Amino acid sequence: MKVIVPVKRVIDYNVKVRVKADGTGVDLANVKMSMNPFDEIAVEEAIRLKEAGVVEEIVAVSIGVKQAQETLRTALAMGADRAILIVATDDVHQDLEPLAVAKLLKAVVDEEAPQMVICGKQAIDNDMNATGQMLSALLGWSQATFASEVKVEGDSAQVTREVDGGLQTISVKLPAVVSVDLRLNEPRYASLPNIMKAKKKPLEEKTPADYGVDVSPRLTVVSTAEPATRSAGVKVADVAELVAKLKDEAGVL
């Protein structure tokens, strides 16, 4: 079967994010960008399913600025077979909303007819945790979010999900959308030969207009502000002082 893996180009998780002085957003000029960490896990899972003989073809899809082709090259170097880039903006500061992303992904799915879409649970920039669920709804497919284990069995998949009280296992009919959580696997690094090979893999470029999808935002960003900061308190010398402070000063014991 065929699998589609949506991968998002986001600020690297190690970068200290700074809010722009004029409150219009965060500063993304000249900062290190990477593949969303959850999407690396999604790519890895697709590759493992391919290695297990369950999956024949992996198509990585990214939506955003032209530079997202680097993210797609990373997916190809890890082991995806081909890639589709939908250039939706030329402004690195413009983030497409999950609803628009889901509509574009639906259009790709309609063309590609995969049996599964494996995406990240959450993009670490907008922290929305929405695209997979939205795509599944638009397609009328089953959904399995926050996956920590995926087993494909015939025309269904058994997925273990990370939920608030522990773990839940469900069985979803294929085709399905699966969103992955942190414990699903440990993504591989692309080897140098594979990075070279990835340069020759097909990467198709499209625009939202090619799919006839309206990507205008539904939410207007009114402002972006620094969070309230917390200043460092005091160092205590020992446990006795700590207990005394918690009792007498903070009043929490």
Add this chain to the structure above:
Amino acid sequence: MSVLLIAELSGGALALDATAKALTGAKQLGDVTVLVAGEGTDDAAAEAATLDGVSKVLHADAAIYGHGLAEPLAALVVSLAGDYSHIVAPATAAGKNLAPRVAALLDVMVISDVTGVVDGDTFERPIYAGNAIQTVKSADATKVVTLRTANFDAAPTGGSAPVETIAAADDPALSSFVEDKVQESDRPELTSAKIVVSGGRGVGSEENFALIESLADTLGAAVGASRAAVDSGYAPNDWQVGQTGKVVAPELYIAVGISGAIQHLAGMKDSKVIVAINKDEEAPIFQIADYGLVADLFDAVPALKEAL
């Protein structure tokens, strides 16, 4: 304006704390109807009706709603949506599973993890692991919102709203429940506990994690963990605190053997008092701790337990 609040359930029982906290946010948006959809939920519906400020409880009891599967629940919520300006759920695993699906079916953009309600269209939410707070205004006809419970006080009980039984909606029959692995515990729940004791990679092993748990028990606290501790198998996944785990804001948060990565801070920096125990005096956690103790946790934690 009228609001449909999706009650949080846990094994058929009302998850009172999450529901009551989300209710406080929902009340800022209008008149609140609570939807209790599950299996064997008569008590849950009756309890939801006692929450102060609830106008009505809609009760849908059917086997298809028994395990929180997103597709049948979303179909039910969408069938009710016409009557409401806002559809609200707590930003729990269940709420996050459901709300975006509902939003997409209504062709509206979901607004996730809201920490503040400005007005009926305008909401505050953290982005970039809480490194920035964004205020967004929605132009959609129906607003679908998840509320971060740590930012809202629980609404009290004392009300007596009518409970109306409603029929189940069509079942899309796309997925089925297999099993739950739920840890039974007498400890308070992580997201509602007054005190949380969390352990990190520094704790070193699953066996050593008993040290963290026993300190928590002495304090009547819930136990949390960093991602590193969970990934290493010292603690179960549902103890993870942080950007992609649970968000907590207790009176007292004690971080033991946790370095203080931004992704961890995202889940606990709104705690009232933060204590850090770490042997590295340069650990970033000390930059936000009210009380920092530079010590080996294997000395400090037993001593602390002793001193309490």
